[in-house]
Amino acid sequence: MRLPPVIFEDDSLMAFDKPSGLLVAPDRWDKARANLMGLVHARYGHGVANVHRLDAGTSGVLLCAKTKPALDFLSGQFQSKTVAKVYHALVAVLPPERAMKVVAPVRTPEGALPETFAVDLGLGEDERNPGHMRVFKGRGGKPSRSEFRVVGNFGRFAFVECRPLTGRTHQLRVHLAAIGAPVLNDPFYGDPGVVLLLSDLKRGYKGRDDEKPLISRLALHASELTITHPVTREPCVLRSPLPHEFEVALKYLNKFGAARLRRPPVRTP
Numbered sequence: 001m002r003l004p005p006v007i008f009e010d011d012s013l014m015a016f017d018k019p020s021g022l023l024v025a026p027d028r029w030d031k032a033r034a035n036l037m038g039l040v041h042a043r044y045g046h047g048v049a050n051v052h053r054l055d056a057g058t059s060g061v062l063l064c065a066k067t068k069p070a071l072d073f074l075s076g077q078f079q080s081k082t083v084a085k086v087y088h089a090l091v092a093v094l095p096p097e098r099a100m101k102v103v104a105p106v107r108t109p110e111g112a113l114p115e116t117f118a119v120d121l122g123l124g125e126d127e128r129n130p131g132h133m134r135v136f137k138g139r140g141g142k143p144s145r146s147e148f149r150v151v152g153n154f155g156r157f158a159f160v161e162c163r164p165l166t167g168r169t170h171q172l173r174v175h176l177a178a179i180g181a182p183v184l185n186d187p188f189y190g191d192p193g194v195v196l197l198l199s200d201l202k203r204g205y206k207g208r209d210d211e212k213p214l215i216s217r218l219a220l221h222a223s224e225l226t227i228t229h230p231v232t233r234e235p236c237v238l239r240s241p242l243p244h245e246f247e248v249a250l251k252y253l254n255k256f257g258a259a260r261l262r263r264p265p266v267r268t269p
Contacts, residue, residue, distance in 0.1 A: 001034045003043055007061060008238050012070040012230050014048060015238045016040075020059040020217040024050055036062060052078055055170065057187075060087070060222025060240040065230075073230035078167065084226035087162040087172055088242065090219035090249060091181040092194040093155070105180030112153045113160070119146045119175040123168045132188055133170045135178050144168045146175045152250070154257030157184070157196060159250060172220065184219035196249055201256035214249040221246060 004022070008015040016036065018024070023035040040048050044066075051063045051074045065071035077083050093113060096105050108114050122141025126134040135141070145165045152159040158181065162172045170189070176182055177189035184196060195213045199205040221242060229236040242250075 001039060003039045004036065004062075007240060008236075012066055013074075013236075014040075014044075014064045014066060015225070016062045016064070017240045018054055018059055018062040018222075020057050020243070023056045024053045024062060040064065051075060052083075052167075054222055055173075055218070055220075057218030058087075058220045058222060059217075059243055061225045061238050062222075063225060063227070063238065070230040074227060077227055081166060082228070084224075085164055085167075085222070086224035087164070088151075088221050088223050088246070089160050089162055089172065089176065090184045090196070090215065090246065091158050091160055091176055092184050092191055093158055094180045094182070094191060094194070096180065107180075112155075113148075113150045113158050113181060116147070116149050117179075118148065119179055120144070121175060121178055123171060123174055125169075133168070133174050135174060142166075142168055144171050144175070146172055148176075152253065152257075154253045156194075157253060157257060159253070185213075185216060186218055186220075196253075198252055198256075201252055203256075214252055215245045217245060219246070219249075 003016075004019055005017045006014060007017050018036055023033060025037050026035050027033045037050055048064050048066050049071050051065055051071065054060065054062055063074065065074055094105070106113060106117050121144060122136040123133050123144045124136055124141035126132040143166065147163045147165065149161040150158050151161055160176075160181070162176075164171050173183050173186055173189050177186070182190040184190065184194065196215055197211055197213055199207060199211055221240070223240055223242070225238045227236050227238070228234070
């Protein structure tokens with residue numbers, strides 16, 4: 001397997017554009033499965049270390065340190081929550097009866113996601129599902145906050161900018177699922193009955209009978225990291241462009257999705 005593209009490199013740092021499906025570190029149960037750090041160590045040696053992690057299904061910016069002082073300095077920023085993170089997600093806007101029964105779905109009077117909203121819900125491991133996380137209402141769980149801005153509302157789908165202010169496992173995925181807008185194609189917290197098909201957007205669709213979804217991967221992308229550089233002490237912004245699958249899905253959502261925006265009936269006096 002080939003090493004992912006390098007977004008940024010100097011004497012202290014390396015940042016990769018991790019593809020969806022690639023683990024960052026070795027799998028606990030399948031040691032033979034390919035992982036980013038295995039590829040990095042084979043190419044650059046074990047002096048390069050990852051500073052943080054992304055879920056296997058999440059694509060985007062993955063930062064590594066090339067020296068021990070850089071690793072210590074950057075790890076301190078992640079621990080003190082001074083790293084600014086920006087993700088983008090395509091989400092499925094579920095009707096209230098299909099949303100998780102955790103909190104009331106976040107909606108405007110028209111049934112869409114509001115332009116901006118935040119989620120403050122404690123998170124912890126789900127004892128009944130190893131490897132999964134869950135929301136803790138009231139006491140329990142670790143404090144977790146995420147802020148969101150809707151870039152595009154397309155009726156049953158939305159394109160959302162996500163800013164996690166804490167760094168809990170699966171935080172964005174669980175927070176979005178909890179308010180009734182899970183990340184599209186999320187195998188843990190999503191709705192398996194929701195897929196993004198061109199035939200559902202375009203009236204008079206005359207495509208193939210074996211139509212494939214416009215996007216079939218976990219629709220979550222780590223777009224940007226802003227850190228303080230360990231040597232210059234200046235802000236350093238690392239960016240990853242949206243993957244091609246996102247661009248294709250957004251192209252058709254922008255072209256046909258608005259026509260599917262469901263609005264409540266107009267009531268006449």
